[in-house]
Amino acid sequence: MGTIPNRMKVLLIGKDGRTDALATACLATMGGPELFALTQFRSPGLLAKCSRVYIGSLADRRAMARVVREIEPDLVIVGPEEPLAAGIADELELMGIPCFGPHSSLARIETSKGWTRRLFDKHGITGNPRYRIFDSDQGVREYLQELGDWVVKPDGLTGGKGVKVLGQDLDGLDDSVDYINSILWRDGRLVIEERLEGEEFSLQSITDGESLAHTPVVQDHKRVYEGDKGPNTGGVGSYSCPDFSLPFLSENDVSEARRINEAVVNALSAETKRPYRGVLYGNFIATRDGVRLIEYNARFGDPEVLNLVPILQTDFVEVALAAATGELGGVKVIFDNKATVCKYVVPEGYPTDPRVGDEIKLQTGKPLPGLSCFWAAVDERDGRAYMTGARAVAFVGVGATMSEAESIAEAGAGFVDGPVMHRSDIGTPAAIDARIRHMAQVRATSQNVTALT
Numbered sequence: 156m157g158t159i160p161n162r163m164k165v166l167l168i169g170k171d172g173r174t175d176a177l178a179t180a181c182l183a184t185m186g187g188p189e190l191f192a193l194t195q196f197r198s199p200g201l202l203a204k205c206s207r208v209y210i211g212s213l214a215d216r217r218a219m220a221r222v223v224r225e226i227e228p229d230l231v232i233v234g235p236e237e238p239l240a241a242g243i244a245d246e247l248e249l250m251g252i253p254c255f256g257p258h259s260s261l262a263r264i265e266t267s268k269g270w271t272r273r274l275f276d277k278h279g280i281t282g283n284p285r286y287r288i289f290d291s292d293q294g295v296r297e298y299l300q301e302l303g304d305w306v307v308k309p310d311g312l313t314g315g316k317g318v319k320v321l322g323q324d325l326d327g328l329d330d331s332v333d334y335i336n337s338i339l340w341r342d343g344r345l346v347i348e349e350r351l352e353g354e355e356f357s358l359q360s361i362t363d364g365e366s367l368a369h370t371p372v373v374q375d376h377k378r379v380y381e382g383d384k385g386p387n388t389g390g391v392g393s394y395s396c397p398d399f400s401l402p403f404l405s406e407n408d409v410s411e412a413r414r415i416n417e418a419v420v421n422a423l424s425a426e427t428k429r430p431y432r433g434v435l436y437g438n439f440i441a442t443r444d445g446v447r448l449i450e451y452n453a454r455f456g457d458p459e460v461l462n463l464v465p466i467l468q469t470d471f472v473e474v475a476l477a478a479a480t481g482e483l484g485g486v487k488v489i490f491d492n493k494a495t496v497c498k499y500v501v502p503e504g505y506p507t508d509p510r511v512g513d514e515i516k517l518q519t520g521k522p523l524p525g526l527s528c529f530w531a532a533v534d535e536r537d538g539r540a541y542m543t544g545a546r547a548v549a550f551v552g553v554g555a556t557m558s559e560a561e562s563i564a565e566a567g568a569g570f571v572d573g574p575v576m577h578r579s580d581i582g583t584p585a586a587i588d589a590r591i592r593h594m595a596q597v598r599a600t601s602q603n604v605t606a607l608t
């Protein structure tokens with residue numbers, strides 16, 4: 156008679172739709188691990204999936220370590236960047252507990268944009284735009300004039316609210332210089348770079364610091380209103396295609412992004428003498444001149460991982476544990492060749508002036524085949540769900556075609572009752588065509604003109 160294996164204990168750290176999606180992926184695992192979560196509010200998704208939910212800080216590494224000591228998990232999976240920046244992986248390394256998420260010295264790839272640009276230069280990795288790092292306002296005006304078109308980036312984490320683009324968020328030279336001075340005053344450092352023109356996409360690669368498992372490429376939608384209007388958000392929806400590329404990308408674009416992620420894992424290990432364990436998320440832009448790097452994240456994207464979870468065939472706990480322990484080379488990470496569309500339902504007024512505290516209800520009925528639902532910034536009290544101001548609940552449709560996946564996600568978003576909104580254009584043929592046309596236009600602009608600087 157065989158022995159009954161101990162049930163594996165997995166602790167998830169995070170507070171968002173991404174963390175609920177990762178919990179779903181863990182539970183789809185053979186044998187079903189026992190799940191715990193450290194989070195910031197009573198998410199209905201985590202409450203339903205975990206045997207215990209701890210509410211606490213995700214930024215205080217000692218407080219997080221106390222929760223870990225109490226649970227004694229076999230594996231910790233980190234959702235967002237905040238715990239990584241606070242050094243949760245460093246703490247777990249000292250405790251000898253496998254962590255899916257990199258050490259803080261490696262999470263610098265996300266926590267310092269200037270450091271990352273310099274890493275590319277130092278290791279000869281192509282993909283940087285023209286850029287300069289400034290510690291004072293000396294030469295700022297001249298550099299802006301030299302670039303002609305620019306983006307201003309605080310060096311550190313700003314929760315998606317710090318980067319400003321000329322023409323979108325910045326109104327000319329004086330406005331830009333004012334903004335630059337305010338950041339220098341606050342942080343003492345920033346990056347100014349050339350504004351790139353093209354279509355953005357994300358390549359999330361799971362890695363143990365040596366092997367990389369590339370996941371399907373995803374495109375996110377940052378603007379809150381249909382037709383890409385309105386203010387920037389953390390992302391209100393995303394899609395991926397059955398061939399794991401995107402309709403406006405060439406094969407070359409995807410292989411270039413893969414090559415860059417691989418080069419970065421090697422550069423990071425040379426630089427820090429540590430293996431990068433977790434997810435390396437490259438946010439790229441396809442331009443007239445090829446693929447360029449917008450920025451790196453040191454964790455899965457929210458919503459981008461929501462597209463991946465429903466089509467992941469391989470056991471996620473096996474993948475995460477292998478990445479966390481340096482064994483990823485022995486695991487094949489497989490996805491279904493299906494289309495996915497994710498739509499986030501958000502409170503009215505999001506992101507600038509969101510309604511807070513309203514109840515939302517999901518109409519229950521027959522489950523829709525191909526539909527997944529993930530809870531985000533929602534607090535459950537007495538069996539009711541209340542929105543907390545950020546993205547509330549995500550629906551992901553999976554289908555053989557984009558239009559099938561889109562209509563499933565759209566139907567899901569329609570199941571929500573409450574003062575909410577969502578973008579019904581995400582994943583529609585019209586929205587995708589607009590991107591294909593934009594990219595064609597970008598690629599067609601004259602290639603034989605060189606601006607002399």
Ligand SMILES: Nc1ncnc2c1ncn2[C@@H]1O[C@H](COP(=O)(O)OP(=O)(O)O)[C@@H](O)[C@H]1O
Binds near residue numbers: 306315351
């Ligand atoms: N060099 C650039 N050229 C054009 N747009 C850019 C550039 N850098 C950033 N952006 C735009 O600004 C957004 C936010 O910038 P990013 O570097 O991703 O910072 P964060 O996500 O930390 O706010 C990007 O998704 C992109 O749309």
Ligand SMILES: [Mg+2]
Binds near residue numbers: 438
């Ligand atoms: Mg970004």
